[in-house]
Amino acid sequence: MTSGWPQALAIAAKDLRIERRSKAGFNSVVALGITILVLFGFALGPDAAALRDAAPGALWLAILFAAVLAFNRSYQVELDAGALDALLLYPAPRWTIYAGKLLANLAFVGLLIAIVVPVGIVLFQVTIPPRWPLLLLVVALGAFGIVTLGTFYAAMASRSRAREVLLPLLLFPMLIPVILASMEASKALLTADLMRAAGAWIRLLVGFDLVFLVATFLAFDHVIEG
């Protein structure tokens, strides 16, 4: 049996190619992310200082709400023409399916963030801090946590009744540590980090990401079958 990485990469490439050909999906998700930011602006603004304070929270929630739409989509592709059966019949180990979906979703959400975050920075009048590379790291770690659990839970939710409700219902409470850590680390980095708090939150993010990466890889076999 092969190592599985060529298969995982093939699945990711296939998903992204399908996503690119039906651009409507990605564009709508981006548009939704921006709309959510605008709504937060109305809820929190128009005072510039208040907006700046609330920016990390608003941005992370906008990313979360938009990204969650991507996860069910990634399995919908397989369910449409019974392609999941075909996928399960290949002799490659099961984790390749999870790895492939994870990679595709990382690319999808990464691209989403690359568009939504700059828009948020403009809308919320955020000044870029000198330690912006660290901020990028926080964004990457936070997004990784969201995508890991999102991809995992969508494998179940997309095949249940009421999947639109079930995915966020399962996912959001589980993601509270990630969202909290991402928001707080971003906030600390944006406000000169007086208490050196960002480091602790970044460690928490790394820990969360690693724990759930391992746990979801181990559990995926049980979730994709049946």
Place this chain on the structure above:
Amino acid sequence: MTAPTAAPSIPATGRWPWFGAFALLSLIGAQALGLLTSPADRDMGHLQKIMYVHVPAAWMTFVAFFVVLVASLRYLMTREERHDLLAASAAEVGAVLNGLTLALGMIWGRPTWGVWWTWDARLTSTLVLFLIFVGYLALRGFVDERDRRAQWSAAVGILGAINVPIVYMSVKWWRTLHQLQSSPSTVDPVYVLSLRANAFAVLFVTIYFIRRRYEAACIARVAEWRREAFALGGTSGQ
């Protein structure tokens, strides 16, 4: 899809009703001990006595969810349905205890802090835990196929349990970094005995409830199995 050839079995009720009576009596006894013997608290007066239900309920919430974790792991290892049914029963009881903990915490918080809710570390992480297991129970409700439901909820139960300490840690940091007061956590030794007695009493009640829910779940499964066998018109149904 393919049904088991043998009907699932219903566990014998045995001496469990006696255990239930014992659990109820010990709860009454422990509550009486707490209400009658412990003096009124300096600051809180008799309000403190809510602790004799609130704290044991909180502890037993964790016990119940620990049972979910163990039963889920055992299900994935053995694929025996009884572990799945046990996990489901423990999750139901755990969610009720969790809800009770939250409600009592709020009732206690109103006169103590002057608000129904405060973003206290323990209260908040208890709420997050509640939401995680509401998701678990919702998943069970939304998946009809038996094997799927068992496998998926086992995975969700295990991941949820793994997340409990992480949630607690993150909420605690969030609180301390914002430098707001946390709730008083030390317990006066006067109250320790009653608290312990009540903890054991609530533990017995929890065990009894989980057991009865488990029996009920097994009976429901047998009924489901018989309906299936009957619908297929086979004679192998018993």
Place this chain on the structure above:
Amino acid sequence: MLRGVDLTVHAGEVVALFGDNGAGKSTLLRVCATLLRSHAGSATVAGFDVQADADAVRTQVAFLGHDTGLYDDLTARENIAFAATMLGAPHPAVAESLERVGLMRVADERVRGFSAGMRRRVALARVLLQRPRLLLLDEPYANLDAQGVALVNTVIRDALDAGSAALLVLHEVAPAAELLTRRARLVDGRIAEAA
């Protein structure tokens, strides 16, 4: 639901399963293909247990169900190339198998525009990438014209020549009549008659 199906398919055999809707034909095929777990009883393919050695079984079977399992937004060639990577099949096999099912002319068009018959052909091209010991085909002649039927029969015959076996679910004998070595009828999840 299946109860006590006892069926052995030897190399070089083509066995057809008949039966009413819901008799369990597709279920049986899906159990053999490792897509369904059975709670009792066992099935082995080429000596591997479908439950304990599912990974090994998957290298030995080719399965074609009701659904073609194709991605609408990929072209026929991309669909087959994806399957080839997943199966670890060599890349020249992609064009070869598309050629054999007669789709070279439309290989670079998206499957979305294909008719049901054309989709079946693409799915057959995927089966051709494999060298299975056991072919599992669920109503392989559905939606196919005379040419397509002949194509399915060639695929089966080639597999037999290579020492494989085939288990088919059929509604009527006609299209496969010349190939069948045995027939079995499933009633209520049991083999009712074998001939």
